[in-house]
Amino acid sequence: MKAKLIQEYIHYTLEHNNTPQSVYLFAKSVGISEQEFYNHFSGLETLESEIYQTWFEEAMHKCTTSSPWNDYSAREKVLAVFYTFIESLKPNRSFVKFLKERDFKSLPKWPAYLNGLHHSFMDHVKPILNEGIASTEIAERKYIDTKYADGLWLNFLFVLKFWIDDTSPAFEKTDAAIEKSVNLAVDLMGKSALDAALDFGKFLFQNK
């Protein structure tokens, strides 16, 4: 029923070029009682927030059950999550675009309808990053490494916005944007000249 309500919600929005203005109106158009609606969602905001979350969970499921997943490094896993999620949005591009026009201002803020997505994203990305730290692909840095996932979330929002505005054939530019931005993000998380510089600075400070 939940899935059906989500479908109906998207359908309603596209048909009316506006989201339903009240639970009453929405329930009526679906042909259920308002009470029935509350058995599944506490309100229209919750429903909206669950749309992206559901898509993301589906994309994650697709990712983790595809054959190369277990052989992937942390970097590749993050890339795969990005690609698969963006690809899964395609059938609902008009709806995604509509919501973005309604409210999705500049980063790093994000609209309430992405809160569910945010939760799921963090839940899935953190273990991948920990895996990367365990395999030393990603550098362990005190205080900073807890922020890695937040950084990737912003990267994720950037890609989402990029895709919505992308006009290149087959969204090729979004593919390039994912490849380049995620590689940069993971490079920054890896051991780099920065660590060596910090280490050297610390040494000088302690030996003066």
Added chain:
Amino acid sequence: MEQNSIPSTKVQRAMRFVKTGAQIGGNYIKHYSKKMVDPSLSKDELHENNANDVYNALSELKGSALKVAQMLSMEKNVLPRQYTNKFQMAQYSAPPLSGPLIVQTFVKAFGKTPQEIFDTFEMKASNAASIGQVHKATLDGKQLAIKIQYPGVAESIKSDLKIVKPIAFRLLDMNEKELEKYIKEVESKLLEETDYELEFKRSIEITEACKHIPNLVFTNYYKAFTSNRVLTMDWLDGMHLDDFLKTNPSQEIRNAIGQAMWDFYDMQVHELKAVHADPHPGNFLMQTDGKLGVIDFGCVKEIPEDFYLNYFSLLIPEIMQSATTMRNIMLQQQIITINDSERTQQIITDAFTKMTTLLRTPFDEEEFDFGNNAYIDQIYALGEEVSKIDELKKSKEGRGSQHALYINRTYFGLYSILNVLQAKIKTGVRNWKKPLIEYHLTKLN
């Protein structure tokens, strides 16, 4: 992971070139200050330093810039040899696509992952091409090679070429206007190369027309697994030129392979009037039994009829004897223009006659030994000499038709591969000269 960071935005890429420009400037200053101390210093070291810096800049780029590096490396006649040695390395290295991007490319093109389509699929690329990479796969017991292209290559080509321009005329001693028509020609070819569906079509056409040539092998292409960014074919065995030579092939085997290559180009130029214009060693697979595999038909130059009738006439002594015909051809090929003074026309015509006389040597005889290093060195030397002629250097106009660009490159590539191969070739088998002689005779009368 093995992927190094690629300067991604236009600004970053532009910065690389600005930096390179500054470095080259610095090299010149270094050179001349050293020379004040040590007058015996040759320009070799300077060229070497410049080549290093330019190469380093280009190797951090991808796609079209890398391709331009390849183009330059093939134009041996305009570049000092230090440049070409460095640039030739560019032909084999390009950073790879990530695994998930490969999967994504397949999903977009065929709605399935490569793992779902093929029995096995190697995620690690076995070869890097300049605008993509090659993966090995198997299906129904057959070994396949799958070429996959980076996303957005076509989109970035135009802006890349704009950035390459200042570097290019610095290297080639040309002004912007002069360079424009050539850049356009290169641009259109590069854009064609990004269309794998077009490559698929051309591969089939040329394969069909040339498969009867002895010792030449082609591969099968699969339409079902081909899109504008994915090209699937049977895996073709064989070694690249340098690895092949390490196996110490006999003279007979080298001749056989060289002959196959020669016949292949003869057929394309004189019959098909469309030629595989990318004869760099990476596109030929040599087998120890004397067979030659040809891959990569991304760059095919179609030869316009009136260009053909004039360009190849320059290689025929009987036609060159007539001063009137010669002049007409030179004008048609835009090597001289009616605006040139008579003196300039004469100087350029003389230099050109000298050059074509040398270049046509293999065509003058029934058999020619490309292993003759003295001959190849003569070409380089004359090339440098010609590029130093003041009338050509100061010229505001582009000399030579833009169609000649890829044809010249093709023959320079062919000559230098045959030279490295040390092959003796029967060059006079096909009688292509007769129709051309008749054409110019009727024109005279």
